Amino acid sequence: MNWIDNLIFCVLLAGGIYWFARNAQKIRRNILLGRALDISDNLNERWKLMAKVAIGQSKMVVRPVAGILHIFVYLGFIIINIEVLEIIIDGIFGTHRIFAFMGYFYYLLIASFEFLALLVILGCAIFLIRRYVLKLKRFMNKELEGWPRNDAAIILTTEIVLMSAFLIMNAADGVMMSYGKLSGGILLPEFAEAATKIFGEQSQAGKGLYFPVSAYLTGFLPSNPIALHYIERVCWWFHILGIIAFLNYIPYSKHFHILLAFPTVFYSNLKPKGKFSNLESVTNEVKLMLDPSAVPPVSDAPPAKFGAKDVPDLSWKQLMDAYSCTECGRCTSNCPANQTGKLLSPRKIMMDTRDRMEELGKGIDKNGVNYSDSKALVGDYITAEELWACTTCNACTESCPINIDPLSIIIDLRRYLVMEQSDAPAALNAMFTNIENNGAPWQFSPADRLNWKNE
Amino acid sequence: MEKELVVPTMAECLAKGEVPEILFWVGCAGSFDDRAKIITKAIVRILTKAEVKFAVLGTEESCTGDPAKRAGNEFLFQMQAMTNIQLLNGYEVKKIVTGCPHCFNTLKNEYPELGGNFEVIHHTQLIQQLLDSGRIKVEGGNFSGKKITFHDPCYLGRGNDVYEAPRALLGKLDAALVEMKRSRANGLCCGAGGAQMFKEAEKDNKEVNIERTEEALELQPQVIATGCPFCMTMLRDGVKLKEQDQATEVLDVAELIAKAADL
CATH class of the missing domain: 3.40.50.1860 (Rossmann fold)
Structure with a gap:
């Protein structure tokens, strides 16, 4: 009746992957609500940047403590995936440690998984302490109240629990396999067989060599082989089902960054940070204004809005940035406006953009693609006060470990306020008038521009 | 004259x-x-x-x-x-x-x-x-041994990755160049950028230029150097407000070079 296990496993795995794909597809659709934007230049440079910043984590280690702990968790995640692959194959075909044929390389793999699992547990534990015991300032901002704070706790705790299950599973398996070797497998022949395969007939090596971390847990386990068998099986199922469940948690969570960090860095802004985008819709208008004989470009498309009022007015890249943000808050902690107690938080800009996309997405799920509501990103999510606090200093874009660009969103929203709503602070309107009338932000006559020469 | x-x-x-x-x-x-x-x-x-x-x-x-x-x-x-x-x-x-x-x-x-x-x-x-090609020469005399810190203007530093040129110039002065905690790519804004120069700050508990000035003054420099007229205004206001304008001057790198070259 062993095949029932395998069947259940296959159904759960397929269901888990299907549901994840369905939700990932929704996120893709939400991102594509954004404006088209061609980013296909400098592909070589982009691959290199992705290798350095995303795969190489180069900007993470700017803050060494969080950076190095994150590398533990990141490496753990990537490398332990090899183990997950083995578990999936074992689960489908009812095999036990199918990769064991690799011999010593397999021992090396298992040993590295064990150390990484330990480092992941350590990393996540310290992360929890930083957030909930030390209460680091950037984890205490208002925008994290409620769900975002719980989200972080769920992610970190789940990772600790999954890795613990993995280690306990190995510990139980290790004990059983050593029984197999010592007693010739009187109780559970399949383990004896596996043990011979793994440890070798003549091997004197103890279980500790192959399970360098979990070997220390064996003392806490019962010696009864049947109990051991159940512990191993429960942990095995818990570990893999936990992973499938976690996979399906990710699309609802800031943890989606583990997937989108890579394309987000790939499509980074490669231009100097000081350069702001050029609004072509404005260029056409200004050309007509300066040269009345110019011919306006013929287009059937409705005239574009100047700036962004809501998420569909932003580009797909800006929207992807929002789904990639894992709310670490380095941008906000480096933001001069935020440091001096102003309302602006670049992290909140990204979170609001994502939350608004989610809201629109849910509306579309219910009511079809033409859904619109009376809400907007400006006003309902992000206030003018936040937008006008920005000094455009680029501290946020510099500090983001995956090159997210909150500043471009702030500017697009400012453009909407100024050009569509004529809603700039009065002092800025005065500055605009000065530039228009006398070519300087202050009220000086252009005729006096060279007076300094003789003063 | x-x-x-x-x-x-x-x-x-x-x-x-x-x-x-x-x-x-x-x-x-x-x-x-x-x-x-x-x-x-x-x-x-x-x-x-x-x-x-x-x-x-x-x-x-x-x-x-x-x-x-x-x-x-x-x-x-x-x-x-x-x-x-x-x-x-x-x-x-x-x-x-x-x-x-x-x-x-x-x-x-x-x-x-x-x-x-x-x-x-x-x-x-x-x-x-000009200095590298020998078209002008600078002796460190005036600023020899003085403590100078450089404030990176955002649109020079982070905005365009120009961090070395101003520091190379200060290096010619034979002065003690000290860096603030937040400098170069990690530099803190003076508070004037993004058109803030022309408006009142939004509601807050501190002005950005005060935060930055305090950081500079911690080093007790004789000169805070910068390369931007807006940073100049913000930092001078800050230094004045802290009543340190006797001890600490805010100067543009060009002024330092001109003074050192007796121009």
């Missing part, structure tokens, strides 16, 4: 049939702000000493549109940009030096898409070139 400055304009050069090596884009602050005008004159003295054939636009110069663009007024920005580009292209300008990182950034990065393609450098970069 101050020597009278010779500042040719592009119009005068054109009339004489001369082609200047470089256009000095003075900027609104450099033209109208009393403190920044002193920096402008220091730059002119350095250019004159180095026998650089430069010219200014004079009364023909107009705002690059930077504060309008940062404030979201793309219309006004592009009006300014296109008018300026027409003027610059009319004079067949190839190379521009600016006295302000905001003009520098805008001319260098945001004009090309609108038809203005020039080689644009910041005055600290030009002065570095």
Whole structure:
């Protein structure tokens, strides 16, 4: 009746992957609500940047403590995936440690998984302490109240629990396999067989060599082989089902960054940070204004809005940035406006953009693609006060470990306020008038521009 | 007695049939702000000493549109940009030096898409070139042993990755260059950028320039150096408010070089 296990496993795995794909597809659709934007230049440079910043984590280690702990968790995640692959194959075909044929390389793999699992547990534990015991300032901002704070706790705790299950599973398996070797497998022949395969007939090596971390847990386990068998099986199922469940948690969570960090860095802004985008819709208008004989470009498309009022007015890249943000808050902690107690938080800009996309997405799920509501990103999510606090200093874009660009969103929203709503602070309107009338932000006559020469 | 400055304009050069090596884009602050005008004159003295054939636009110069663009007024920005580009292209300008990182950034990065393609450098970069090629010489005398810290203007540093040129110049002064905790890519804004210069700060518990000034003053420097007329205003205000203006001067790198070179 062993095949029932395998069947259940296959159904759960397929269901888990299907549901994840369905939700990932929704996120893709939400991102594509954004404006088209061609980013296909400098592909070589982009691959290199992705290798350095995303795969190489180069900007993470700017803050060494969080950076190095994150590398533990990141490496753990990537490398332990090899183990997950083995578990999936074992689960489908009812095999036990199918990769064991690799011999010593397999021992090396298992040993590295064990150390990484330990480092992941350590990393996540310290992360929890930083957030909930030390209460680091950037984890205490208002925008994290409620769900975002719980989200972080769920992610970190789940990772600790999954890795613990993995280690306990190995510990139980290790004990059983050593029984197999010592007693010739009187109780559970399949383990004896596996043990011979793994440890070798003549091997004197103890279980500790192959399970360098979990070997220390064996003392806490019962010696009864049947109990051991159940512990191993429960942990095995818990570990893999936990992973499938976690996979399906990710699309609802800031943890989606583990997937989108890579394309987000790939499509980074490669231009100097000081350069702001050029609004072509404005260029056409200004050309007509300066040269009345110019011919306006013929287009059937409705005239574009100047700036962004809501998420569909932003580009797909800006929207992807929002789904990639894992709310670490380095941008906000480096933001001069935020440091001096102003309302602006670049992290909140990204979170609001994502939350608004989610809201629109849910509306579309219910009511079809033409859904619109009376809400907007400006006003309902992000206030003018936040937008006008920005000094455009680029501290946020510099500090983001995956090159997210909150500043471009702030500017697009400012453009909407100024050009569509004529809603700039009065002092800025005065500055605009000065530039228009006398070519300087202050009220000086252009005729006096060279007076300094003789003063 | 101050020597009278010779500042040719592009119009005068054109009339004489001369082609200047470089256009000095003075900027609104450099033209109208009393403190920044002193920096402008220091730059002119350095250019004159180095026998650089430069010219200014004079009364023909107009705002690059930077504060309008940062404030979201793309219309006004592009009006300014296109008018300026027409003027610059009319004079067949190839190379521009600016006295302000905001003009520098805008001319260098945001004009090309609108038809203005020039080689644009910041005055600290030009002065570095002049020193490196031996066109001017500096003895550290005046500032020898003094403690100087450099405040990175956002649009020079993070905005355009120019961190070394101003520091190389300060290095020529034989002074003790000390760095603030937040410097270079991690530098803290002075609070003026993004058109904040022209408005009241939003509700807060501290002004950005006070935060930055306090950080600089912790080092007890004799000089806070910078390369931007707006940072200059913000930091000077901060130093005055902290009543440290007797002990600590805020100077542009160009002024330091001009003083060290006895100009």
